Amino acid sequence: MRPTDVSDPQYYHRVVDCQWGCPAHTNVPEYIRLVAQGRFTEAYLLNRKSNVFPGILGRTCDRPCEPACRRTRLDGEPVAICRLKRVAADLRDDELMRAHLPQIPEAKNGKRILCIGAGSASLTVANDLLPLGYEVTIYEKLARAGGLMWNNIPQFRLPPRVLDEEIGMILDMGVDLRSNHPVESLASVLDEGWDAIFIGSGAPRGKELDLPGRHDTDRIHIGIDWLQSIAFGHIDSIEPRVLVIGVGNTAMDCCRSAKRLGATDVKVMARRSRPHFKASPWELEDAEEELVEVIENYSPRRFIVEDGVLTGMEFDIVEWYEQDGRSRSRTLDTVTIPCDAVIVAIGQEAAFPWIEKDIGIELDRWGNPVVDRTTFQTTRDGVFVGGDAAWGPENIIWAVEHGHQAAISIDRYCQSQPLDDRPAYGMNLVSQKMGMHEWSYGNDYDAAQRARMTHVGLEERLATLEVEVELGFDAKQTLREAARCLNCDVQTDFTDELCIECDACVDVCPVNCLTIAPDGEEDEVRLNLTAPALNSDQALFASGPLPQTARLMLKDEDLCIHCGLCAERCPTAAWDMGKFDLLIPYAGLLPGHDHTPRGPALPILNPTVPTLVSSAAGGAA
Amino acid sequence: MTYILKPKVRHPGLPTNALGLTARDYEGAMSTLCAGCGHDSVTAAVIQAVFELDLPPHRVAKLSGIGCSSKTPTYFLGQAHGFNAVHGRMPAIAAGASAANRDLIYLGVSGDGDSLSIGLGHLCHAIRRNVRMLYLIENNGVYGLTKGQFSASADVGTRSKRGEENRQEPIDPIHLALTLGVSFAARGFSGDKVHLVPILKAALQHDGFALVDVISPCVAFNDHVGSTKSYLHTREHAQLAVLADFIPPAAEITASVEPGGVRSVTMHDGSTIQFRQVPDGYDPTNRESVENYVRERQRAGEVAMGLLYVEPGSVEMNENLGTVDRPLCELPYEELCPGSARLEEIQLQYR
């Protein structure tokens, strides 16, 4: 094997499973430690730097970090990363936090940028470009900024206060927001002479279910339109018996909203069985807790409308089987389920009737612009796309990351730098040794099980749309949960020349990560370790030849709990524990650098902590 | 020393043995030895060996004397019996324990100081009696616990950390034991578990006194340049002469037999020791041939390593003396203490 190149920031980055799994590469373990120390404002700022909307995401994020979390591989359940983010947002000192938001230069750089749509993607672009002196205008079709975050995600999951605060922080940087301003022709917008255009118009079209009877009644709704009407206050009730077709996250928001608007009998109708459901497990769990019935293997056939009144829906009860490697269904029976209203939530797509075909923007066969995966540019220079508009519906955190990348491209484009030449990531690695057996982080393993979120009682929460269901973690839950984090950013750092091959580290490692063995091909070596390294998603570290025997020090990164025992038991300090900090490039900023803060670096106001904000959090000052 | 204990969390793919235990179930308390001490590696090898042999922890009795090495039984088999004897007296305690309960598996750990200096006489008699036990000497050439004075195994010419040279002849425990009629003798290195673990397994299954001398460097007081018991010096001078595999009774024998005097020895429980590599003309069951070989290597400045000698027909102490089969603790009180009438009868015989 070739010695591992640990100077490549992506090597250690991959070890930090959550950060690697987060599209925006949020420094999760660092903010969890800050939260545990009561340094909520710093934790908030660190989050904001990469994911822009910590309060919103701490409640609604799709959390790809959690299934990735190393803790899952050890005790079955990930750290509640997302809800610890909410703790930072809830308990931050707002005044202090605002002092650390970037300063917006008064002298502009003369470049005017237009964003189409005021969703999470466009707002991120604005957030990244305004501190650099760009002027940013947003054309938004609807009356308010926020996109699906405010017009679709229900208030019982995301209170308007949180939304307004975080969107406000960006608008207050000087966005020229033109609401009620739908773009109907890109050609005419191009004529307005913008230096660059970012299309962040989302995927606003709900998919249709064209079955007999669909247009014979007004009691059949398209999920995202129906949720939007609720957000606008146009709808405030629904009939008693409701069927929701589809079992994705939109369906979950629909069925739970229906429960709050007066429906007494809500059924979610799924064509397939549970393992195939698109909804996140936690959203499904919350819906079922609210006594929504989920019915599997019912395939819709037609709507039954009698004398203009919807009375029910006909379904095939199906059974699934495999044939030629494909999943097929056969009908076992056909049944009618009575109902008074149906909500169709079977997906959404982007739609660009307003992009002309002759303006140098190549469209694919579905009429969507062709977008470069790295630069986010269309085939027309200076026109960029991101968020759900780029490759179909994703989630907020992906929209944010698209926004960051598009902002880098827009900045480079405006400064006449090549777009393909992306700014490099950097890294810091700092020893955490504080004394003989003392580390700067809590290195012991805490066997606690994942903390359960406390919910408002059923009766109270179903009474109105506004009651937020989740109460957030209290201090005890927060500390307990934070202690479950394995500090995967505190890396085992090896120095070949110091090793005397005494085996102390190999013997002490509680999870059998380490082996000293002769060199060989990686596939072969993986099977002959102290414990076989079967998860090839995780790297196998290899040192250079060791001084005494020329064997290699090998480390399977898969299950390391970052306890530091290898380093404590090493007589020569060949192992050390170094805190890894991924330095992420943002538009106009070198990796590891920050914008000038608005206010002076104030001492932290949280009573528990006597430290200065500027000391540790990287993103703080 | 370390502040946190080795966490109980374990690798989810860890293999289990016939008792459903993982190797981690054979651990003991966290070591308090110096970081990098060879003795900790020997502990790890012991854990691996007892795990692989499917030994029930509560049927093992750990015995030791005084020294860093003698502290190590605390660090493995937390659920076994244990006895920490006075300095150098562990062999005597082991003999007594074996006489009282021949059913337990005896695992003695000692040091070169404990065994070859203060306890030499006791060691000799345990060998002579052929007490059924694994007798481990964790040999570092110094008294580690008392800060590194030369022990009786220190080689002529080796230097202490402060630079003094040893001028007295060393006692080589393998030589000594062969002379005293030991029925099993082996030498290993703490830095080479691949070869140490099978030796320990064979020794634990041996029906008699199994002496295993393990070179186990003292990082604190005897791992410097000029020491003949350092990691580096041992690696440069160890002569892995005899390679042996331990094969449990039911297992299929797969190791390929190399030409040149290679042979298998069947043990009392049906397991076999298969010698994979021995020097030309070497017979691991012939005491004289082994003695000659070990001496020859020593003269050449090398340390002969491996499972050096085994006596196939070994008869252990209790068998040899015809003592009572059952452990004393299991004998009914009337048998154990037949009463004053019976005592009278016995005494009458001597009148």
Ligand SMILES: Cc1cc2nc3c(=O)[nH]c(=O)nc-3n(C[C@H](O)[C@H](O)[C@H](O)COP(=O)(O)OP(=O)(O)OC[C@H]3O[C@@H](n4cnc5c(N)ncnc54)[C@H](O)[C@@H]3O)c2cc1C
């Ligand atoms: C019901 C529902 C629940 C969801 N829940 C979650 C969740 O819990 N967590 C999560 O991470 N994601 C969730 N999502 C997905 C998430 O909301 C989106 O992926 C994300 O908002 C995409 O951001 P965006 O900026 O690309 O687009 P959007 O948020 O869709 O914003 C696009 C904006 O562009 C405007 N616009 C569109 N066309 C034009 C035009 N021609 N001219 C001017 N303006 C225009 C729209 O009005 C809108 O304001 C949910 C989606 C739905 C439908």
Ligand SMILES: Cc1ncc(C[n+]2csc(CCOP(=O)(O)OP(=O)(O)O)c2C)c(N)n1
């Ligand atoms: C009767 C008695 N004499 C002397 C001592 C002091 N003493 C403690 S440990 C030790 C030597 C131990 O050396 P060794 O057996 O080689 O163990 P190591 O620490 O090197 O592993 C001595 C002399 C003692 N504890 N008891």
Ligand code: SF4
């Ligand atoms: S920090 Fe070291 S001892 Fe701890 S789990 Fe990782 S490799 Fe093993």
Ligand code: SF4
């Ligand atoms: S403990 Fe240190 S010196 Fe010993 S083998 Fe491990 S890295 Fe090498």
Ligand code: SF4
């Ligand atoms: S003094 Fe030597 S023998 Fe004792 S624990 Fe330290 S290194 Fe090991």
Ligand SMILES: [Mg+2]
């Ligand atoms: Mg010693």
